[in-house]
Amino acid sequence: LHIFIFFIYYFDLLFFVYIEPSFFEFIRDHFDSKWMEDDRVKLISEDGLNYLNHSDAMYDVIAIEVGQIFRPGIAFFYTADFYHRSRQRLRPGGLLTQLVSLPSLTTDQFEGVIKTFLDAFPQSFLWYNSSDLLLIGMNDTDFKISRTALERLWSNESVHQDLRYTFWGGPQQWLNWLPVFLGGYLAGPQELAELGSEARLYRDDLPVLDYATSLDYITETNEIPIVRDRLLKHSGSLEEVIDFTLSAEKIAIIEEIQQKNLGAIIAEAILRRAELLTLSRDDAADEVIKLLSEAVGWNSDHFEANRMLADVLIGQGQNKAAGRHYVEANRIRAEEPHVLHGIAHTLYRLNRIEAAIPYYQASLRLRPNHAETHNHVGLALAKRGDFVEARQHFKTAIRLDPDYAEAKHNLAGVRKVLQAMSER
Incomplete structure (x- = not known):
């Protein structure tokens, strides 16, 4: 209210x-x-x-x-x-x-x-x-x-x-x-x-x-x-x-907003259709991507349309395409932790580790209690060779989610590496 x-x-x-x-x-x-x-x-x-x-x-x-x-x-x-x-x-x-x-x-x-x-x-x-x-x-x-x-x-x-x-x-x-x-x-x-x-x-x-x-x-x-x-x-x-x-310039901007407002109505109807399809079928990813791409076409500045499309694309392993839409979502609305995490994870998957870490860290500053981001930044740090810092992030992920099996596995791996390094 x-x-x-x-x-x-x-x-x-x-x-x-x-x-x-x-x-x-x-x-x-x-x-x-x-x-x-x-x-x-x-x-x-x-x-x-x-x-x-x-x-x-x-x-x-x-x-x-x-x-x-x-x-x-x-x-x-x-x-x-x-x-x-x-x-x-x-x-x-x-x-x-x-x-x-x-x-x-x-x-x-x-x-x-x-x-x-x-x-x-x-x-x-x-x-x-x-x-x-x-x-x-x-x-x-x-x-x-x-x-x-x-x-x-x-x-x-x-x-x-x-x-x-x-x-x-x-x-x-x-x-x-x-x-x-x-x-x-x-x-x-x-x-x-x-x-x-x-x-x-x-x-x-x-x-x-x-x-x-x-x-x-x-x-x-x-x-x-x-x-x-x-x-x-x-x-x-x-x-x-x-x-x-x-001025003619102001009128042009207003008319563009007017068209994007109308496009947003269509885009949001398509988003609902995509969500229903995702919930009703496990094999609908290609159709969902097509729908979400259509939604972005109706309003390229629609934050949720870009974010949702990026989420589905990364889930299908289409990392470059996912990265483009995460970047678009970040351009539209910066400082969204989910989007920053998405940019980081696409960069990580593309083996751009140094570029990924700052985005993971930015996401954690906004969402410090997110176990998955701690786990993922830990993986990136470990891949860069920062095993002590990686260990701390894996520990934090497990503290936040005691049943987080992947983080436990990653923590065990880092501990083995650190132990081996100490025995040299």
Whole structure:
């Protein structure tokens, strides 16, 4: 739960509505719940639909986060009736946000959600948020992102730190960097209208979506055709929604981020497919490598895609190829101990011992209690002739993992060498 993040921004009141009565006590028992004691926070155990239907309060922001559409009753949060009722509860200039979980929607259903949302909020925008895209509807006739608001990305330290993360890359893709933040923009009113032009409007009295999702839900593939066949062909120009001018160079960077965001959605769907294949079959390595290579092709700066591909390649003895992808992963996100260990191990397997040892050591500085790395650096040191230091690493590996048979074997071997050397 990240509700406490709201507290770095100014607000008068925060209404938290959740249908399960025991939910709030669960939060108090298991999470940091200081925010719940703030006088500005109102905790309401109620069905969100009923609450909005019967409330006469007015809001600046209504955020709908109800999860996958296939869950019972959730589809009613995606109807034109609900959106129109919600808009009546918004102050002028207010906004409603709706998570759109692509894995739980077919292409037709996604287009229906877009059309239905626009029926109540013609001034709407689609924003990247991993595969759970964010629809933002404005209770206004026009909307522009102002430079003044964006200046908080670097002028407000709390906001800057809050956005110091990336969905798929490294520090170069942190959201507190202006081009990356703006690269989250995917489509505006015109593009969304085109996307939903042939779709069906969802209403309360005809729960088409509620029934269809249980039949059409395909966990690992839905977002691929939505992004490949629809969003990549209907992405919007950021210049339509900002009130200031950007240089051609900045626009090019933003558009590249936009494309990589969409590519990341496809890449992550492929990664899940590869993981399922790995779990279901022992002989699927070649197919998994092909899938992971495809994922990297959709977004070459995707950290997990490069790391996973390197892991599979090294497991198949393809050390040079594995090394290339470990190096790429390290370029994207440095100081990851698993990746540093991977670079070291590929170098070791390629008999580049001197080059391997510093990477093993760097990995251990970040992850000092990792038995396998101690064992591997011990092997490299022993191969270089540093038997005393190697012995210490083997001992540490065994201390960390008393059942580590390979480390015990290696320790015994080093002891024999040292004993033989002492007897000369």
